[in-house]
Amino acid sequence: MRSPWTWAALAVVTAVCGALLHAVAGGDTSRPLSAAEARRLTLTRLRTARDGPAAMTVRAPLPGGTAVIRAVVDEHRHRAVGWFDTGDAAERGLLAWDTGGLAVARPRTDGSAAPLTRPASLAQAVAEAGRLRRGVWIRRSYGPASLDTALRLTLSPLARPARRHVGEDHIGGRDYDVFSAPPSLRYWIDRTGGLRRVREDLDDDRAIEVDMTGARVRPGVPDGPWATGRPVNQPTTPAS
DSSP states (O other): OOOGGGGGGSOOOOOOOOOOOSTTTTSTTOEEOOHHHHHHHHHHHHHHHHTOSEEEEEEEEETTEEEEEEEEEETTTTEEEEEEEOSOTTSEEEEEEESSEEEEEOOSTTOOOOOOOOOSSHHHHHHHHHHSOGGGEEEEEOOSSHHHHHHHHHHSTTOSOOOEEEEEEEETTEEEEEEEETTTEEEEEOTTSOEEEEEEEOGGGOEEEEEEEEEEOSSOSOSTTTTTTOOTTSOOOOOO
């Protein structure tokens, strides 16, 4: 499988199966939001901002498989760090991103791909990202690939306001209302305003899913991948 640096040039051809809503299969349950639902969505925005940094699991379709990213996301700082895995041992490692772009950690001094051992937990991955020197992060700007779209979505999952209630779903023993935001977003929100899942439908029935796990990872997103505070996609100055 090709590296994350070629994903921007690849056509997305695999669907994330996820949870297709049985309640909206026919599309006949869609309706405008009630006043109570509109108030609940406002509460969701407040809760999502308040409860960060938050752990998330992201699934984005790739040619022949799916990229899975387990990350901690800080919406206030618009930064995130996590671990990506494509199913290929040679194509996994630490990942960092912000509003300007993304970066993969490559610890070898010669710049060659050096897959890291899968961490035992997200907290361990975040701690390791904080220890790495800024120079080992290989950076690039966002492109049109589904992975890039998914990472940007995590930084502002409720950027588009919901307009309609489109059904109900049941995940992990809890009931959720499902709301849609044009043109292609869906939000899973519980009765208390907790955001559980965001799904963005792509062309040809493909989709990106972002699951909020409810876990907090402390101390949050480390400064390591940014070091001096410059955007993550800004190239480092070559050593003299």
